Amino acid sequence: MEQDTSYKERKVITIGVVSELTGLSERQIRYYEERKLIxxxxxxxxNRKYSFADVELLIDIANKREEGVQTFEIRQEMLKEKRKEExxxxxxxxxxxxxxxxFGVQKDS
Amino acid sequence: MEQDTSYKERKVITIGVVSELTGLSERQIRYYEERKLIxxxxxxxxNRKYSFADVELLIDIANKREEGVQTFEIRQEMLKEKRKEExxxxxxxxxxxxxxxxFGVQKDS
DNA sequence: CGTGTAAGGAATTCTGACACG
DNA sequence: CGTGTAAGGAATTCTGACACG
Numbered sequence: 077m078e079q080d081t082s083y084k085e086r087k088v089i090t091i092g093v094v095s096e097l098t099g100l101s102e103r104q105i106r107y108y109e110e111r112k113l114i115x116x117x118x119x120x121x122x123n124r125k126y127s128f129a130d131v132e133l134l135i136d137i138a139n140k141r142e143e144g145v146q147t148f149e150i151r152q153e154m155l156k157e158k159r160k161e162e163x164x165x166x167x168x169x170x171x172x173x174x175x176x177x178x179f180g181v182q183k184d185s
Numbered sequence: 186m187e188q189d190t191s192y193k194e195r196k197v198i199t200i201g202v203v204s205e206l207t208g209l210s211e212r213q214i215r216y217y218e219e220r221k222l223i224x225x226x227x228x229x230x231x232n233r234k235y236s237f238a239d240v241e242l243l244i245d246i247a248n249k250r251e252e253g254v255q256t257f258e259i260r261q262e263m264l265k266e267k268r269k270e271e272x273x274x275x276x277x278x279x280x281x282x283x284x285x286x287x288f289g290v291q292k293d294s
Numbered sequence: 295c296g297t298g299t300a301a302g303g304a305a306t307t308c309t310g311a312c313a314c315g
Numbered sequence: 316c317g318t319g320t321a322a323g324g325a326a327t328t329c330t331g332a333c334a335c336g
Contacts, residue, residue, distance in 0.1 A: 083192035083237045088206070090306095092327065093197050093234065102328080103297060111296095121305060123328060125202065128192045146295070199327095201306065211307080212318060220317095230326060232307060255316070 087117040087125040094126045098134045105134065111147040113137055113154065196226040196234040203235045207243045214243065220256040222246055222263065 095102050108114050109124075114133060116124040126134075140150050204211050217223050218233075223242060225233040235243075249259050 088202050089197045
């Protein structure tokens with residue numbers, strides 16, 4: 077289901093390049109990971125790898141930080157967003173279920 | 186005009202990751218550059234950086250090589266392709282020019 | 295809390311070259 | 316021609332820690 081060929085989601089960018097792309101120091105980037113704001117993959121021997129989506133997220137984080145928002149609060153907001161997304165998804169699936177129940181394919185047997 | 190925010194074209198991937206992604210050795214990847222099949226950018230201090238488009242191109246090259254096609258021939262084909270693309274583009278622009286001449290915006294002055 | 299920095303080590307990347315076929 | 320490899324050096328990345336505020 078999860079098509080992970082998407083260029084935006086593939087984790088292939090090393091921390092040095094991410095640093096250039098975002099203007100953040102490597103220290104900051106690693107710290108935001110420690111605070112569970114960002115989740116890079118690890119290469120074979122432990123090097124962090126980020127996606128373009130991660131880069132964009134980091135830029136958002138940087139903006140929030142500049143406004144004085146603490147990492148803890150940013151995390152709260154992100155979790156809230158995530159819950160909202162999941163809710164939407166579930167509602168969609170429920171709807172689909174109801175439609176199928178009335179007009180959809182027959183259950184076999 | 187050239188919108189280079191495109192994830193596919195941004196050169197951000199280091200040679201080690203490209204090697205993993207393509208299955209090619211770093212030696213091979215550097216050699217194909219020497220033969221002018223691929224054109225990475227360089228980071229600040231000289232490290233090669235590739236795009237997803239480059240990765241796909243390298244996979245195509247690898248397939249051709251497996252069929253025994255020489256790098257020189259691959260280069261020929263690529264140049265031919267490129268010329269074809271440019272031709273198409275020019276024809277398109279010519280067409281647009283004619284349409285504008287009859288129905289388009291007035292030239293000022 | 296958020297970030298800088300020095301520390302020490304391991305892994306990465308670079309170039310030019312020799313080897314083989 | 317296309318690729319492997321050893322060589323030496325420079326740059327990258329990692330972790331854990333101390334510092335400051």
